[in-house]
Amino acid sequence: MGTLITTVCESCGYRKDNMALFGGMIGFLDTCMIPYYCESCNTLFEGNMLEDDIFCPECGKDNTFSYEDARTGFKEDKTLFSWFVHKFEREVKLNEEGNLCPKCANFTLKFEDVGNWD
Ligand SMILES: [Zn+2]
Numbered sequence: 415m416g417t418l419i420t421t422v423c424e425s426c427g428y429r430k431d432n433m434a435l436f437g438g439m440i441g442f443l444d445t446c447m448i449p450y451y452c453e454s455c456n457t458l459f460e461g462n463m464l465e466d467d468i469f470c471p472e473c474g475k476d477n478t479f480s481y482e483d484a485r486t487g488f489k490e491d492k493t494l495f496s497w498f499v500h501k502f503e504r505e506v507k508l509n510e511e512g513n514l515c516p517k518c519a520n521f522t523l524k525f526e527d528v529g530n531w532d
């Protein structure tokens with residue numbers, strides 16, 4: 415049970431379809447996928463936030479932070495998605511708009527909810 419999200423940048427047209435986020439019924443306790451940003455190579459990818467170090471699938475470095483970090487434009491009061499993570503006993507949140515685009519570096523990236531997966 416998770417959420418499928420399509421990412422679109424309104425300014426440069428960057429697009430990444432059907433990212434499967436949050437948890438599944440299998441692996442629900444040890445998997446929570448959320449969008450991450452790699453500062454080394456400017457890549458957006460899905461990472462498992464329950465792991466200690468999140469490595470970029472493109473360059474292999476751990477110079478990464480999630481889209482729940484202020485550096486990606488995250489603001490607490492603009493939450494669109496939230497997902498309770500038992501391991502941390504808190505909700506993970508994502509903003510719908512105003513996220514950092516990995517291609518043009520503007521805060522014009524949108525996360526759109528396009529369905530569920532299980
Ligand atoms: Zn990278």
Ligand SMILES: [Zn+2]
Pocket residue numbers: 423424425426427428515516517518519520522
């Ligand atoms: Zn862009």
